[in-house]
Amino acid sequence: xxxxxxxxxxxxxxxxxxxxxxxxxxxxxxxxxxxxxxxxxxxxxxxxxxxxxxxxxxxxxxxxxxxxxxxxxxxxxxxxxxxxxxxxxxxxxxxxxxxxxxxxxxxxxxxxxxxxxxxxxxxxxxxxxxxxxxxxxxxxxxxxxxxxxxxxxxxxxxxxxxxxxxxxxxxxxxxxxxxxxxxxxxxxxxxxxxxxxxxxxxxxxxxxxxxxxxxxxxxxxxxxxxxxxxxxxxxxxxxxxxxxxxxxxxxxxxxxxxxxxxxxxxxxxxxxxxxxx
Numbered sequence: 001x002x003x004x005x006x007x008x009x010x011x012x013x014x015x016x017x018x019x020x021x022x023x024x025x026x027x028x029x030x031x032x033x034x035x036x037x038x039x040x041x042x043x044x045x046x047x048x049x050x051x052x053x054x055x056x057x058x059x060x061x062x063x064x065x066x067x068x069x070x071x072x073x074x075x076x077x078x079x080x081x082x083x084x085x086x087x088x089x090x091x092x093x094x095x096x097x098x099x100x101x102x103x104x105x106x107x108x109x110x111x112x113x114x115x116x117x118x119x120x121x122x123x124x125x126x127x128x129x130x131x132x133x134x135x136x137x138x139x140x141x142x143x144x145x146x147x148x149x150x151x152x153x154x155x156x157x158x159x160x161x162x163x164x165x166x167x168x169x170x171x172x173x174x175x176x177x178x179x180x181x182x183x184x185x186x187x188x189x190x191x192x193x194x195x196x197x198x199x200x201x202x203x204x205x206x207x208x209x210x211x212x213x214x215x216x217x218x219x220x221x222x223x224x225x226x227x228x229x230x231x232x233x234x235x236x237x238x239x240x241x242x243x244x245x246x247x248x249x250x251x252x253x254x255x256x257x258x259x260x261x262x263x264x265x266x267x268x269x270x271x272x273x274x275x276x277x
Contacts, residue, residue, distance in 0.1 A: 008023065015039060015081055029053040031205035032068055036084065037102050043078060043105040045096050047071035047087055049118075051110035054099045055136060057129040058171040060122050065114070071105065085114075091251035093148075101219070106147040107136050115153030120176050126166035139166065167191050172218050173206050176250060180207075180216075180266055186275070188216065193245060202239050212273035213245045216266055220252060246273060 005011075011019045014035045024101075025031035031052060033046055045051075048069035049059045059065045064085075072078045073091035078086030094106040103112075107130050113196055115123060125216055130137045146154075146161055167190035168174050181187060186209035194215070195201055207216040218231075240247045246269045254261040 006251060007269075008192055015083065029059070029066060029068070033102055036068055036070070036081075037079040039073075039081075040079070040103070041076075044070055044072045045105050047089075047105045048085075048110060048113045051104045052107065052114065052126055052195050054102060054104050054129070055107050055110075056134070057107075057126045058113055058122070059114075059126070060118060064117060068112075108141050111142070112145055112149055112153065112157060115157040117153075118156075120156065120160055120163070121178055122171075124163040125168075125171035125174040126176060127160055127164035129171075131164060131166050132168065138189070139164065165190060169206075170218070170256070172220065176218055176255060176259070176262060177207060177253065179262060183263040183267070185263070185267060185270065194240060194245070196239075196243060202261050203236050205240075209270060209275075212265070212275050214248065214269045214273050216248045216250060219249050239240060 012022045017039045049065040050069040052201045053059050073092040094109045205215040239251045251260045
């Protein structure tokens with residue numbers, strides 16, 4: 001390209017030395033990582049919250065977590081570029097993975113790196129994702145990371161590990177489970193299949209208390225404007241109740257604040273079903 005082309009109005013400069021179409025995505029972590037990767041040195045890699053986002057894990061929406069985090073192991077140097085948080089880490093003890101062609105630190109180490117700045121629920125939700133259906137890690141992998149670590153964030157990581165469960169499928173389900181547990185309610189099973197007596201599949205229950213036949217479902221209302229989906233959901237709710245289960249539907253506003261509304265709803269259902277409290 002001629003030098004003048006690089007300054008054309010239809011191009012944007014997300015980072016020094018990089019050009020992108022002016023209408024490109026500059027908001028999502030994935031898109032900005034792909035743009036910055038064009039100027040990364042071979043020894044640099046995405047780390048911290050950026051690494052977790054590239055694996056698909058849920059990350060907080062605060063500004064610090066949404067910024068790009070790029071690291072290097074000593075003696076190599078981290079990037080020093082506006083809009084990027086550079087990290088110079090100790091000598092390499094963990095490998096680097098390729099995620100859609102991008103160099104990304106191991107997921108367990110990325111989880112450790114955010115422990116000193118993330119809240120408990122966010123750490124637990126990320127841990128739930130890492131040991132989830134995609135098979136990125138096992139609970140033993142996270143335990144090994146805990147055993148090998150020390151320093152900042154260690155206590156937060158240990159507390160989060162206690163609340164990590166295999167089977168969780170969304171950060172909101174994790175938060176709901178933590179809120180119920182903090183209120184002293186029994187621990188529910190996660191995403192279990194409910195079947196009718198003849199074996200017919202009825203539903204997958206977000207959270208369930210089989211002993212008391214109480215199911216808890218988080219309804220984000222993503223289908224509220226889809227009439228056909230709403231009708232299918234209504235049939236499923238009816239079918240769950242037909243199997244002798246009490247269904248508690250928790251909506252977004254029930255989790256506002258400390259989630260007291262959600263706790264009260266589930267607690268009342270359990271007590272009516274015979275839970276001694």
